[in-house]
Amino acid sequence: MKEQSLTRAKNPLVRFAISNAVPILFVVLLIFAIPLSGFSSDYLINEIITRLGRNSFLVISLLIPVMAGMGLNFGIVLGAMAGQMGLIFMLDWEVVGIPGVLLAMLIGTPIAILLGLLAGTILNRAKGREMVTSIILGFFINGVYQLTILYGMGSLIPITSNKLLLPRGYGVRNALDLLTIRKVMDNMWVMKIGNISIPLGLFAIIAALCVFVVWFTRTKLGQDMRAVGQDMQVAATAGINVDRTRTLSIIISTVLACFGQIIFLQNIGTINTYNSHDQVGTFAIAALLIGGASVAKATIPNVFIGIILFHLTFIVAPRAGKELLGQAQIGEFFRVFVSYGIIAISLALYAWRRRVEKETERRRAKAAIKAAMEDKVGG
Amino acid sequence: MLEKVKKLIEKAGWPRVIIGLFLLSLFFTAPFVGIRVSTSISDTIVRFAMNAVLVLSLIPMVQSGCGLNFGMQLGVIAGLIGAITSIELGVTGIAGFLTAIGIAIPFAVLLGFFYGLLLNMVKGDEMVVATYVGFSSVAFMSMMWLLLPFKSPNMIWGYGGEGLRTTISVEGYWLGVLNNFLSIRIGHFFFPTGTIIFISLIALVVWAFFKTKLGTAMTAAGSNPVYARAAGVNVNRMRVLSVVISTVIAAIGILVYEQSFGFIQLYMAPLLMAFPAVAALLLGGASVSKASMGNVIVGTFLFQGILTMTPSVMNNLIKSDMSEVIRIIVSNGMIVYALTRRMKVRT
Numbered sequence: 001m002k003e004q005s006l007t008r009a010k011n012p013l014v015r016f017a018i019s020n021a022v023p024i025l026f027v028v029l030l031i032f033a034i035p036l037s038g039f040s041s042d043y044l045i046n047e048i049i050t051r052l053g054r055n056s057f058l059v060i061s062l063l064i065p066v067m068a069g070m071g072l073n074f075g076i077v078l079g080a081m082a083g084q085m086g087l088i089f090m091l092d093w094e095v096v097g098i099p100g101v102l103l104a105m106l107i108g109t110p111i112a113i114l115l116g117l118l119a120g121t122i123l124n125r126a127k128g129r130e131m132v133t134s135i136i137l138g139f140f141i142n143g144v145y146q147l148t149i150l151y152g153m154g155s156l157i158p159i160t161s162n163k164l165l166l167p168r169g170y171g172v173r174n175a176l177d178l179l180t181i182r183k184v185m186d187n188m189w190v191m192k193i194g195n196i197s198i199p200l201g202l203f204a205i206i207a208a209l210c211v212f213v214v215w216f217t218r219t220k221l222g223q224d225m226r227a228v229g230q231d232m233q234v235a236a237t238a239g240i241n242v243d244r245t246r247t248l249s250i251i252i253s254t255v256l257a258c259f260g261q262i263i264f265l266q267n268i269g270t271i272n273t274y275n276s277h278d279q280v281g282t283f284a285i286a287a288l289l290i291g292g293a294s295v296a297k298a299t300i301p302n303v304f305i306g307i308i309l310f311h312l313t314f315i316v317a318p319r320a321g322k323e324l325l326g327q328a329q330i331g332e333f334f335r336v337f338v339s340y341g342i343i344a345i346s347l348a349l350y351a352w353r354r355r356v357e358k359e360t361e362r363r364r365a366k367a368a369i370k371a372a373m374e375d376k377v378g379g
Numbered sequence: 380m381l382e383k384v385k386k387l388i389e390k391a392g393w394p395r396v397i398i399g400l401f402l403l404s405l406f407f408t409a410p411f412v413g414i415r416v417s418t419s420i421s422d423t424i425v426r427f428a429m430n431a432v433l434v435l436s437l438i439p440m441v442q443s444g445c446g447l448n449f450g451m452q453l454g455v456i457a458g459l460i461g462a463i464t465s466i467e468l469g470v471t472g473i474a475g476f477l478t479a480i481g482i483a484i485p486f487a488v489l490l491g492f493f494y495g496l497l498l499n500m501v502k503g504d505e506m507v508v509a510t511y512v513g514f515s516s517v518a519f520m521s522m523m524w525l526l527l528p529f530k531s532p533n534m535i536w537g538y539g540g541e542g543l544r545t546t547i548s549v550e551g552y553w554l555g556v557l558n559n560f561l562s563i564r565i566g567h568f569f570f571p572t573g574t575i576i577f578i579s580l581i582a583l584v585v586w587a588f589f590k591t592k593l594g595t596a597m598t599a600a601g602s603n604p605v606y607a608r609a610a611g612v613n614v615n616r617m618r619v620l621s622v623v624i625s626t627v628i629a630a631i632g633i634l635v636y637e638q639s640f641g642f643i644q645l646y647m648a649p650l651l652m653a654f655p656a657v658a659a660l661l662l663g664g665a666s667v668s669k670a671s672m673g674n675v676i677v678g679t680f681l682f683q684g685i686l687t688m689t690p691s692v693m694n695n696l697i698k699s700d701m702s703e704v705i706r707i708i709v710s711n712g713m714i715v716y717a718l719t720r721r722m723k724v725r726t
Contacts, residue, residue: 125719132449132507136714139654143707150704327541330522336647337518344511351501351508 079257120247454629
């Protein structure tokens with residue numbers, strides 16, 4: 001009841017503040033932290049531009065499952081792992097530059113589709129528990145991935161380059177250099193304004209993806225997903241194949257995450273074979289939530305606002321921590337805490353709101369039945 | 380005969396049968412690759428004793444309908460606070476261990492109470508919220524371990540560093556106080572009698588609790604909240620109580636773990652602690668909404684057995700250590716399996 005009166009507040013300013021509480025909180029935090037850190041504005045703007053290019057694809061990959069009512073897809077780590085496998089083959093075959101990136105995507109896509117299919121099928125068996133299942137599924141597939149890379153590659157799966165394999169002859173090394181494709185997408189078409197360089201080529205690709213997502217929501221499949229997201233039973237009665245639609249949303253998300261991870265790693269320039277994918281889900285989801293999204297609603301503006309705010313916090317926190325408390329490590333832990341904490345709070349708020357809504361609905365239905373009964377008795 | 384076997388397998392559940400056979404085959408292979416079986420069994424028992432209380436701590440929450448406690452780290456944190464405070468105070472031996480428990484419990488009760496209130500707000504989504512509550516509390520405490528004013532030279536970084544070390548030895552304080560109590564040693568075989576007695580005591584208390592009126596009410600609140608409410612049970616209060624109990628047992632559990640392991644691990648070490656415990660419980664045949672003492676014992680033994688046996692046997696067989704990967708696959712595969720089992724719809 002209280003929640004409803006809050007979201008229905010008369011004053012539009014109050015309403016705006018309540019529905020955007022999380023982004024506003026972060027803006028306030030940053031207003032204090034940025035001057036404390038003492039970074040120059042040129043540096044910060046350059047960093048933000050790099051990180052927008054690096055992370056947008058991964059965060060956008062979360063949007064479609066949210067639309068299909070499956071919540072935040074922690075399973076995008078599956079896509080990230082597919083992308084990394086693509087990159088390993090690319091390195092082994094020594095394809096360089098843009099063709100190398102394309103090859104990695106080409107190899108990663110079928111793996112991502114398979115993993116997405118698996119994830120979709122499993123999540124369909126765990127309706128109502130999709131998020132926690134997708135978290136654990138990420139851990140599980142991580143084990144399978146390690147088994148494949150650490151024991152399968154070089155023995156069962158042909159990998160020949162000695163630069164990739166461990167000295168024992170099979171298994172991929174812990175850290176791989178991506179010098180051959182380092183920043184090739186960032187440097188495709190760069191515009192310089194003063195000290196600030198903007199990777200127009202990469203931004204064009206991201207813009208194209210945004211257009212695709214908007215277009216996709218208008219297609220038949222996109223509309224089906226929205227219907228499934230609103231009410232599975234109603235969608236099923238309307239003749240939509242609910243399970244298939246949900247699985248497709250996860251497959252698309254996984255494939256996009258695969259591309260996203262390849263873009264991310266070509267910017268970074270190295271792969272930590274066994275760790276690079278670990279935090280992909282957490283960080284992408286934290287960014288999206290900080291941008292003002294919820295479990296049930298996420299838009300493209302949420303993506304970009306979220307990346308900017310989240311990564312500014314990321315850059316600034318260690319330095320601010322050092323200035324404030326004399327320990328950079330505090331800042332490191334602080335940003336981990338923020339990522340986990342924001343997810344915890346957002347999930348809790350969403351679950352709470354949904355429960356309150358359900359209870360008001362139930363109360364209203366009860367009152368209606370009571371009124372009808374009294375009518376009958378009276379008549 | 381075949382029918383009987385089929386029935387037995389169905390009763391035990393496929394995952395348990397597969398894992399059980401796998402473990403059995405490991406024990407059979409062990410002597411052929413030059414591993415002493417008595418050492419293996421002894422190691423398995425010691426590790427069982429180390430982890431059993433943590434696994435047991437999950438039961439009250441499962442029974443009250445709060446699901447698998449992926450936020451077990453809260454209890455672990457309370458235990459850690461108790462552990463380092465007792466070392467700071469310099470209490471040694473069994474008194475030190477009891478001091479640690481005594482200090483941990485109030486923290487566990489407090490944390491568990493608020494955690495329980497939160498979980499009541501998010502009914503239906505407890506597990507995903509719990510996961511991230513656990514994660515964020517570990518990150519938060521990492522900042523605290525740096526800032527809290529502990530002074531004992533055995534715990535803080537040397538050379539003028541600030542904050543607590545990542546691993547703190549309990550040697551000289553309460554290393555093995557339970558493990559060595561009345562322990563039996565025959566050749567290479569070691570039996571941690573004290574710890575087993577301690578576990579039995581806790582198990583007995585929990586088991587007895589669920590036989591009382593309060594305990595029955597708690598189980599009722601979990602299995603059928605509507606019916607429980609009609610019968611006059613305050614469902615929300617039962618749930619909070621179960622979370623408090625789970626958190627307190629988890630706090631004790633980590634102390635039992637540490638006295639055997641020998642080290643207190645701080646910072647990000649407890650991050651994923653809930654998952655192996657949950658996996659062990661599920662391996663024992665528990666589901667998201669039902670768990671028993673038997674599940675704890677069987678599950679912990681199977682899970683720890685595999686963790687103990689795979690590294691040694693595999694190492695000798697294929698000359699490389701696959702145990703970590705197998706641990707990840709078995710434990711998380713088990714949880715995914717449990718989450719996807721179709722269950723009765725709960726109201």
